[in-house]
Amino acid sequence: MKNRNLFIGLFAVMLLSLSTVAASAQKTAVKPIIFAVSGDGKSLEPIAYISKGKLEPPVSGGDEANLITAFNKTYYKPGTVYRLIFGSANAGTVTVKSSNAKAECSRNVATVTTSSPKAQLKGLVEGLATNAPIKTTTVSYRRKPTAAEKDEIDALAKAEFVKQKLTPKVMRYQNLTALDIDNDGKADFVGSYWVEIDKLTRGLLFFIATKDSKGKYAIGYQEYRSIDQASLMSGAEIKMVDDGTLHELLLDAYDFDGDGTAEIFTSESSFEGIGFYVYHRSGAKWTRVFEGSNYHCGF
Numbered sequence: 001m002k003n004r005n006l007f008i009g010l011f012a013v014m015l016l017s018l019s020t021v022a023a024s025a026q027k028t029a030v031k032p033i034i035f036a037v038s039g040d041g042k043s044l045e046p047i048a049y050i051s052k053g054k055l056e057p058p059v060s061g062g063d064e065a066n067l068i069t070a071f072n073k074t075y076y077k078p079g080t081v082y083r084l085i086f087g088s089a090n091a092g093t094v095t096v097k098s099s100n101a102k103a104e105c106s107r108n109v110a111t112v113t114t115s116s117p118k119a120q121l122k123g124l125v126e127g128l129a130t131n132a133p134i135k136t137t138t139v140s141y142r143r144k145p146t147a148a149e150k151d152e153i154d155a156l157a158k159a160e161f162v163k164q165k166l167t168p169k170v171m172r173y174q175n176l177t178a179l180d181i182d183n184d185g186k187a188d189f190v191g192s193y194w195v196e197i198d199k200l201t202r203g204l205l206f207f208i209a210t211k212d213s214k215g216k217y218a219i220g221y222q223e224y225r226s227i228d229q230a231s232l233m234s235g236a237e238i239k240m241v242d243d244g245t246l247h248e249l250l251l252d253a254y255d256f257d258g259d260g261t262a263e264i265f266t267s268e269s270s271f272e273g274i275g276f277y278v279y280h281r282s283g284a285k286w287t288r289v290f291e292g293s294n295y296h297c298g299f
Helices: 002-028 065-075 147-163 238-242
Strands: 033-038 043-051 054-056 081-086 089-099 110-115 127-130 172-179 188-198 201-211 217-228 248-254 263-269 273-282 285-295
Touching: 033 248, 033 263, 043 273, 043 285, 054 285, 081 248, 127 248, 147 172, 147 188, 147 201, 147 217, 172 248, 188 248, 188 263, 201 238, 217 238
Parallel strands: 217 285
Antiparallel strands: 033 043, 033 127, 043 054, 043 110, 081 089, 081 127, 089 110, 172 188, 188 201, 201 217, 248 263, 263 273, 273 285
16 A cells, blocks of 8 residues: 555656656747847847737737746847848848846847848847747848839828828938848838928828729728827927937848748837837738737836
8 A cells, every 4th residue: 555655656747757758848938930120230129929920919018027038048148149131031130148037118129230231220220039930032122212213202292291281392212122021032021111290290191002904003001090288198298209219210021931922021110119019911912911019018
């Protein structure tokens, strides 16, 4: 009887040990993930996990401290190297230097070093990073528009403002970028335009434009909104909007679901954090397929 009880006790200990190891492995399992690379290529923060061709929200800076700590230990180990995505292709590396789960405004943001022979991340020119596979046959394609392209896209943007009963004499833009999302040599354009409606009000337009069957560009997705001084958080000034805050801006494009057409990733900086959006193309139309956010801190 004693031997039987001893065997049962040892078996129970073994099961407990195995379950503890399994739970630990589950906590530290590294999932395929996509990051935003910003701050002149010196900052890394999570956008989404990739799971069976879908995107899932990761840990946010507003989550419980233990979740953020576990995330940082798994994904932000100093020396961890991620692939840089620029122009839909593998364009270099992003290497983690440090992170601090207790930092006031960057709990799940890492400090990194970006190395690339082509990409120059500076200001509003940002990129993506991932530990997931990237097709080696994809050629990096990301550039400014030609003069002719700019004229054609400007006309489309102006027409969108006219639909809002605006007749802007001057259109400004944060960025206008050509991408080749299906590696066919034809550019799609991502634009973030704005106009000054009055001294304290701005009209913001984000759009994606694709060539139609006649070889002309047409807007496949657009979103317009008006922002005034009164709608901003206390202490914020409209000048901050002029400099890029609250504008939806291009990060880059990446074919995360492996269907041969890259999805477009964007970000929108607010006063307390950042929002992330992902768009999928079907024909000439684009659909938003993911929305996420990362809390930083109160303004």
